[in-house]
Amino acid sequence: MVKVKLEQFSLNFSPHFLGFKMTQLNNGRQWLAERPYIIAIFITLLLVLWMLSGVFDVQAAPDTKDKKAEIIPKVKVETMQASAVANSVELYGRTEPDRITTLKAEISGEVKKVLAKRGSYVEAGEIIVELEENDLKAQLARSKALLKQRQIEYKGAKKLNASGYQAESALSSAAANLASVKADIIRLELAIDNTVIKAPYAGVLNTRYVEEGDYVKSGDNIAMIADLSPLVVRAYATEHQVSELSVGKKAHVRILNRGSVAGDIRYIASVADEKTNTFKIEIAIDNNERKLFAGLSSEVEIPLETISAIKLSPALLALDEKGNIGVKSVKDEHVIFTPINIVKTESDGIWLTGFGDKADIITLGQGFVRAGDKVEAIKSIADGE
DSSP states (O other): OHHHHHHHHHHHHHHHHHHHHHHHHHHHHHHHHHOHHHHHHHHHHHHHHHHHHHHHHHHHHHHHHHHHHTOOOEEEEEEEEOEEEEEEEEEEEEEEOSEEEEEEOSSOEEEEEEOSOTTOEEOTTOEEEEEOOTTHHHHHHHHHHHHHHHHHHHHHHHHHHHHTSSOHHHHHHHHHHHHHHHHHHHHHHHHHHHTEEEOSSSEEEEEEOOOTTOEEOTTOEEEEEEEOSSEEEEEEEOHHHHTTOOTTOEEEEEETTTEEEEEEEEEEOSSOOTTTOOEEEEEEEOOTTOOSOTTOEEEEEEEEEEEEEEEEOGGGOEEOTTOOEEEEEEETTEEEEEEOOEEEEETTEEEEOSSTTEEEEEEESGGGOOTTOBOEEEEOHHHHO
């Protein structure tokens, strides 16, 4: 009975039901076709819902970033204590003579004698070279004899002029002749003196340009004398260094293959060199025994005041975002970048200022953090003990 009823029901119900549904569908399409704005509104609602779903996704993104930003990097640090270090200015220079002079012939003549050897030490006033006098002494004797004649002539002209027997012009001519012969005597005496060439001061006869028998003219080079006591070290300081220097300040000079000697600053240039923008300084060194020579390379260290500094290995230096060289440390869980300020350098490290009495220097991981980053500082075993 059930089966029959279901079959009858399906046979009787399906055509009418489907017909009814098709009629409703056709009526719905016709109704929508007559009202297209309904479709437009529906599509607009779908687009708005889709766009709102994207906004919700974007707003949710910062939560993910915040979760990632919460990861704090770890760095290894070492607490380093500052020590009192003598600040100093270090320069490079060369040794020079205190003064150097090239002697020249003042008259022409043949070299008669050479009395000083090259490289020898000569005292002030010591004869180096003698030139031939030729007839200079004979000319001098003649001028002296002529002087007596001119003196007698002048006295006679003066008496005649006083008595009115001789004009004023004759008296003036006699006076001129007397003055002329006196000038000749002075010139000849000076020429005779100039035949003997002497050292103007004590020093080393570094070069002699003539030998016996050479003929020299007035102005020709005879010898070069260098005063090496004191010996002078010439160096150049930058505009930052020169402000810390003053005349009379002590200096330590290391001369190549000669050890270390002490000296004093005796001169500081007031005008910088235009090409290098540096200031010339001179340091005087005692060299009475003449063991030091001019032209030696030198390292100059000028001690300044004592300051607090930390000694670091150059391997701990780092760069900031602008390319500046400095040191990264940790304070209050944040990275601090301190530009380098070198006090002095040694074979096993450099001394830097600007850290106070102590600082937690980053020894591992400084390349992965920047100034201002929050970090977890892990102290080395030496600090933890």
